[in-house]
Amino acid sequence: MRDPLDSGSDERLMRATRRGDMDALGQLFERHHAEVYAYCARITMDRDAAADLLQETFKRVLRYRRSFGAGSRFRPWLFRVARNACRDHFGRTRRRSAAEGAWMRDGAAVAAGPDELGANAGLERALARLSTDDRELLVLKRLHQMSYPELARVLGCSEGAARVRVHRAFHRLRRICEERSGLRT
Amino acid sequence: MNCESQQAQMVEWLAGELDAAAAARLANHVRQCGECRDELDRLTRLWHDLGVLPSPEPPAGAAAAFRAALSHRAAPRWPSRLQTAALLAALLLGATMGYAMGRPRRDPVSPAGQAALRPAAPEFLLLLQDAPGRTVPPAQAAAIVREYGAWAAALRSEGRLASAEKLAGDAGLRIEQGVPPGPGDSASAAVGGFFVVRARDYSEATDIARASPHLKYGGSILIRRIEPT
Numbered sequence: 001m002r003d004p005l006d007s008g009s010d011e012r013l014m015r016a017t018r019r020g021d022m023d024a025l026g027q028l029f030e031r032h033h034a035e036v037y038a039y040c041a042r043i044t045m046d047r048d049a050a051a052d053l054l055q056e057t058f059k060r061v062l063r064y065r066r067s068f069g070a071g072s073r074f075r076p077w078l079f080r081v082a083r084n085a086c087r088d089h090f091g092r093t094r095r096r097s098a099a100e101g102a103w104m105r106d107g108a109a110v111a112a113g114p115d116e117l118g119a120n121a122g123l124e125r126a127l128a129r130l131s132t133d134d135r136e137l138l139v140l141k142r143l144h145q146m147s148y149p150e151l152a153r154v155l156g157c158s159e160g161a162a163r164v165r166v167h168r169a170f171h172r173l174r175r176i177c178e179e180r181s182g183l184r185t
Numbered sequence: 186m187n188c189e190s191q192q193a194q195m196v197e198w199l200a201g202e203l204d205a206a207a208a209a210r211l212a213n214h215v216r217q218c219g220e221c222r223d224e225l226d227r228l229t230r231l232w233h234d235l236g237v238l239p240s241p242e243p244p245a246g247a248a249a250a251f252r253a254a255l256s257h258r259a260a261p262r263w264p265s266r267l268q269t270a271a272l273l274a275a276l277l278l279g280a281t282m283g284y285a286m287g288r289p290r291r292d293p294v295s296p297a298g299q300a301a302l303r304p305a306a307p308e309f310l311l312l313l314q315d316a317p318g319r320t321v322p323p324a325q326a327a328a329i330v331r332e333y334g335a336w337a338a339a340l341r342s343e344g345r346l347a348s349a350e351k352l353a354g355d356a357g358l359r360i361e362q363g364v365p366p367g368p369g370d371s372a373s374a375a376v377g378g379f380f381v382v383r384a385r386d387y388s389e390a391t392d393i394a395r396a397s398p399h400l401k402y403g404g405s406i407l408i409r410r411i412e413p414t
Contacts, residue, residue, distance in 0.1 A: 022255050029251050037243035051244050051343060058251060123234050141200065142235045148202060167196045174231055 010074035076153035134169035246342030309390040316403030
């Protein structure tokens with residue numbers, strides 16, 4: 001039996017979505033919803049908000065499907081949609097600082113879950129202490145394995161700028177880790 | 186060779202995006218420079234640890250919720266299917282709401298759903314009213330049961346479902362002061378069951394209701410905000 005996930009590239013499915021094929025959109029959701037949710041949870045540090053933003057992201061994929069260009073790559077485009085949804089969320093609720101404050105109090109419980117912290121607790125907390133922009137860079141680069149060209153497309157900057165920003169964000173994370181008593185790098 | 190310029194390239198090397206010639210120069214340098222070797226070791230450990238952090242898992246009902254939203258959106262494209270489905274409504278409510286809703290009043294939720302629970306969110310009563318005079322062929326009831334079940338499961342896993350009950354198929358009783366209890370009317374009989382859901386406002390409660398399969402099968406849903414006590 002043919003695996004439905006092999007029925008086409010992301011770009012092909014997105015082109016079908018442009019034509020109104022809801023099954024194609026459903027396949028794109030199946031493929032990418034976990035990583036979009038993980039990204040939103042890491043950025044907002046709020047699992048409830050991330051669940052809403054996951055749905056909102058794919059609603060926007062449908063709503064703005066005609067803006068997906070013929071030569072575009074789907075994954076950076078999708079993350080750009082998710083990124084805009086997260087930014088709108090912060091702007092709408094104005095709770096960015098509150099969310100970060102909650103994270104600081106609760107450690108890494110939002111992103112990892114209280115049972116999943118384990119040996120990663122120190123690093124999770126260090127990641128949470130980064131600015132949202134720095135955290136986003138490292139999440140996209142390291143956890144979502146984005147190349148610099150992909151990252152540049154998501155962030156809307158040059159590849160060179162993306163390289164420099166990742167470098168700086170990683171060293172800021174390293175400094176936070178070194179300041180923390182429980183983690184030596 | 187300048188340590189600072191070599192260290193500036195270490196993150197790109199870790200990312201696997203340093204070109205071969207520069208990577209060879211870096212490797213040659215760290216063989217000769219203990220300080221840079223230690224620095225690269227520290228960065229490598231942190232890079233590795235960052236890469237293996239667990240990913241937050243999406244709620245179990247996320248895919249079902251999206252499919253439900255999609256089917257709602259796609260439904261107008263296939264009126265013939267809708268017309269067919271509408272005929273199924275009455276039996277559907279008798280048979281399927283019990284399936285989807287027949288569970289303890291305070292529903293257990295998945296761990297992911299518990300994480301998503303928002304007990305402080307306002308609660309809304311969704312009163313599901315049957316389409317009058319509709320019947321469902323038994324052969325199609327199972328598929329509709331699954332549809333209602335998927336909607337209820339999605340709500341539950343997202344922590345949005347506070348409670349749900351199916352009402353018995355009779356019209357119930359109506360009581361008034363000074364009058365003996367009498368049978369309920371047809372409007373009462375049409376009420377098949379209820380869901381209590383958590384939502385920010387009427388708009389979100391409406392979205393939840395619209396994602397249900399109930400409307401497309403000809404039923405209606407009355408939404409009332411529950412006053413906190």
